[in-house]
Amino acid sequence: MVYWLLFVVSPLSSCLTLSSFCTNATIILRAVEDIVLNRLWCLALTVKNDDLSKVSPLIKKVSDHKDFKKLLRTRTNVLVLYTKSGAHLKLLSDVAQAVKGQGTIAWVNCGDSEGRKLCKKVKVDPISKTNGDESMVAFLKDPAGAPLWEENPEAKDVLHIESEKDFRKLLKREERPILMMFYAPWCGVCKRMQPIFQQAATETKGKYVLAGMNVHPAEFDGLKQEFSIKGYPTFCYFEKGKFLHHYENYGVTSKDITDWLKNPQPPQPKTPEVPWSESGSVVFHLTDESFDTFLEEHPSALVMFYAPWCGHCKKMKPEYDEAAEILNKDPGVLAAVDATIHKSIGERFKISGFPTVKYFEKGEEKYTLPQLRSKDKIIEWLQNPQAPPPPEKSWDEMPSSVSHLGAEDFREFLKKKKHALVMFYAPWCPHCKNAVPHFTTAAELFKEDRKIAYAAVDCTKGQNHELCKQEGVEGYPTFNYYNYGKFSEKYNGERGEAGFTGFMRNLRGRDQEKVGKRKEEL
Structure with a gap:
């Protein structure tokens, strides 16, 4: 494992002393004035003397102070290595390739006369941090973000997989059952699940392997397709290299995971959802054929256009049902149309999103009412129908x-x-x-x-x-x-x-x- 350090430069540029083991190389973290809208980030690596001849063209070599200032003006997220040795330039070359277009790697050779002057101007304060190129890449892509999962000492019992090759090797060689957590670093549910997964890994240590793998990058698209990874996190259970089940309890505790591992079973098939129109709802459910006749018979009607799969619609349905029970046709009725089945009605009224609520008076469309989502607001509005506030402009309608x-x-x-x-x-x-x-x-x-x-x-x-x-x-x-x-x-x-x-x-x-x-x- 490569040992590296994160340094934070004092905003007052006061003189700070480096630890004795950091005399060979320093990489600096420094905040540049807001006016240039740049940030310079630094790390320090302990290095050995080595051949400097092979330097990646993606690494920007700087020796002149003016060039250094120019770098800060024109680049953002700059990682600078200050060293008399090139031992870790290969590591930084890998980092430079990974952050190409999002960050810049620079190198100051403190062994030559010009570079030595620049090195003397650097004043840093060391903070310990361990890990290699992946950690540096993650840091450069999101300097203010949380550290990598594998850097968390509480996750020591989780096996962290970095490549598809390592994943395949694990499946081939591991005799114990494996529970894989495929995740993305930005995923909120994943972050909530990680401490629980860590605890389960510790509790089952030696009997099972609990492993985590960030599969968000495009290079893992084939893997995602192979194991039906359509969202994050996705849990997959393996025995002797063969995928057997998905684990889908996201309201989980560590005990839930350990209990399931003792008797792993596939997810239970979901009970088919009863269509809203067949649920005994007091809402009038309209079709292409009944729509116009119904509106002729009911001079004041609120119609909700919905799709069965729409999450916002599912959330609104009970509110709409309760409002319908209370209103009971006075001062108006509540109706609904499944626009995924009765498409001609949806097209006729240009329904482009769900749910869409429209008010009809004497058979004519009068208002679209995006603000009506709760029982109380629906009842209040129908008792005194008013024109809605002007619709919010779409992004492409706003000047920018x-x-x-x-x-x-x-x-x-x-x-x-x-x-x-x-x-x-x-x-x-x-x-x-x-x-x-x-x-x-x-x-x-x-x-x-x-x-x-x-x-x-x-x-x-x-x-x-x-x-x-x-x-x-x-x-x-x-x-x-x-x-x-x-x-x-x-x-x-x-x-x-x-x-x-x-x-x-x-x-x-x-x-x-x-x-x-x-x-x-x-």
Whole structure:
């Protein structure tokens, strides 16, 4: 295991003393002034003297103080190695490759005259931290985020798998039963489950293997398909290398896991849900055939358009049922339409999301009422029908520096942009809503640069759905980076302003370096 340290520079740049074992190499963490919107992160590694001849082109070598300042102006999330040795440049080369476009690795050689001057200006305070390149990569991608699961000392009895090769090797060689937890680092349910899983691993140590594996990166797509990993976390039980069952108790305690392991059984088949229209509800359930006749007979009617699979609809159903029982046709009736079955009605009233509540007066559509979700609000509104407040503007209707694209102009627009980060989204998606203000702010910061674009595609609109499929969108939001219209990579970094701006700042910094090199050659 490589030993490395995290250093935090004093904001007052006061003189701090390094521990004696850190004299060979230091990597610095330093906060740069907000005005340049950059952050410089540092680590320190203990290293041995080694051959410096092989240095990755992704590692930026710095010796001049002016160049160092320029690096801070043009890059974000910068990891700098200060050393007289190149022993760990291979490790940092791997890190540089992994954070390409999201972070920068730099190296100052304290053994030469120029580098020595720069090294003397560095004042750091050491904080111990252990792990190798994966930990550095995770840190650079989200410096303020939680440490990796495997860095938690309480997770010592969980076997942490890093690669598909290691996973296959485990299945082949391990005689004990294995319970795998496939997870994503950002997943809230996973974070809640990890301490429970850790405790179960300790309680069953020696009898079972409880292992964790981050399968969020695209390189594990084949593995996810093989074991039906459609969400996080997914638990899979193996015996003698063979997958037997999924474990699906997410309201779990460590005792639940240990008890289940004593007698592992497949998940019980779910009882088919009784259709709402057959549940004895007092709500009037309408069809394509009965809709118009019903509205002619009931001059004041509230109609809920829903889909059986919709979570928000399921949450609203009991409220709607209770309101219907209380109102009992006076001053109006409550009706519902399953728009996934009675599609012509849904199309007629342009139902694009669920649930959608509309008010009909004397057979005519009068209002759409997104604010009516609870029993009390439904009853209160029907007793005194009023026009709803103006609808909230959609993202593409609000002025911003984000370019909103569709199937008709997507290709043509991107061809003209050297660097374009595109957010594929759905208006109803909560993760998308969280990302929108940060993405919009990032676009505003780069609005003067004609070569750069922050663009967005609403995958629920018209032909955009097919476009999103073509661009490999499987969930929302998805961020793709394009270079003059050609897809280059998926963006999996931080979904805050710092992540979005840092990604683009690094790309622009590389452009400036290339221009500088051309001038030197001339």
